Amino acid sequence: MPRAHRQAVETQAWWLAHRELAPRMFIDELARVIALLAHRPELGIRVRGRDIRRILLPDTQRFLYYRVRPRAKRIEIVALWGAVREGGPPLPPER
Numbered sequence: 001m002p003r004a005h006r007q008a009v010e011t012q013a014w015w016l017a018h019r020e021l022a023p024r025m026f027i028d029e030l031a032r033v034i035a036l037l038a039h040r041p042e043l044g045i046r047v048r049g050r051d052i053r054r055i056l057l058p059d060t061q062r063f064l065y066y067r068v069r070p071r072a073k074r075i076e077i078v079a080l081w082g083a084v085r086e087g088g089p090p091l092p093p094e095r
Contacts, residue, residue, distance in 0.1 A: 001092075004065075007080040011062065026060045030080075033057055033064055037075055041068045052091055056083060065089060 008030060015026040033055060037043060044053030044066060054063045065079040065088075079089035 001076055001078050004077040004079050011060075011080060015060070026057075026062070029057045029059050030062075030064070034075075034077070037066065041066075041075055047088070047091070050091070051094060052078060063088075065091065 008027075012027050016023050019025060037055065041053075044055035044064075046052070047054055047065065052065055052067045054065045056063055061083045063079075063081045063083050064077060065081065066075050066077045068075055078092055081089040
């Protein structure tokens with residue numbers, strides 16, 4: 001989804017600027033988690049009883065928020081959010 005894409009681009013830019021010893025850590029971890037969810041979309045925990053789930057990217061301390069679209073056979077990533085931040089990201093309405 002567009003917002004999640006912007007968040008990923010911003011996070012990667014920050015990572016490149018501030019983590020010179022591991023510049024690909026975020027983007028590589030994100031790719032691994034997305035590949036994992038492609039095979040096991042049920043791994044994430046439901047967020048406040050919604051159809052949206054989240055899963056932790058443990059190395060970079062980010063939550064990936066997503067929803068499964070079984071009919072379309074796809075996963076929509078709706079947000080990336082720092083795990084240590086208070087609260088959570090603004091989430092799209094239920095469908």
